[in-house]
Amino acid sequence: FTEIPESLPFLHLTFHKILTHYIAASNKEKITENGPFHIYFRYIEFDEGDGTVDAEFYLKKGSMYVSFLSHTDAGQNEVQILHVSKSSIIGHVKNVDEDGNETDVVGIINDKLSDSDFERFKEETKQKGIPEENIVNFIDNDDCPEE
Numbered sequence: 001f002t003e004i005p006e007s008l009p010f011l012h013l014t015f016h017k018i019l020t021h022y023i024a025a026s027n028k029e030k031i032t033e034n035g036p037f038h039i040y041f042r043y044i045e046f047d048e049g050d051g052t053v054d055a056e057f058y059l060k061k062g063s064m065y066v067s068f069l070s071h072t073d074a075g076q077n078e079v080q081i082l083h084v085s086k087s088s089i090i091g092h093v094k095n096v097d098e099d100g101n102e103t104d105v106v107g108i109i110n111d112k113l114s115d116s117d118f119e120r121f122k123e124e125t126k127q128k129g130i131p132e133e134n135i136v137n138f139i140d141n142d143d144c145p146e147e
Helices: 115-127
Strands: 014-016 019-025 039-047 052-061 064-068 076-084 088-096 102-110 135-137
Touching: 019 115, 076 115, 088 115, 102 115
Parallel strands: none
Antiparallel strands: 014 039, 019 039, 019 102, 019 135, 039 052, 052 064, 076 088, 088 102
16 A cells, blocks of 8 residues: 555554445446456455555455455555554555556445545545545445355
8 A cells, every 4th residue: 555644543444344335336347247356355464664565355366265365466556544443444455457558446445435435435526526426335235254
């Protein structure tokens, strides 16, 4: 992860039992099944000291789920944390794939989605120029392993 806003004072927290609720992308194919950003988060931890983030997530490959600690096969990724609340994280990925195509991806991960966090997610998505019809609900289709 490349940019963590200094205005987020509680980034030393570890979020356990974190789930992917929604992801939106300027290129929707990137977040549909078998796309490189069709991912299900399970764990995230911020290291305030060196400004890094460790995350564990699953990527669905066909009918199988593969556990990852980092995701480098989707091309070059610049990650930015846009918003953190008591239970949610909204992040943005600027992806440049191997063909040079750019895609903006905005996702919200948390343990329980509040209406205000979902509204903030939609605002952040709109600010990145991603149409609302490109928002994909992940939580209702999450059948990957719990851990």
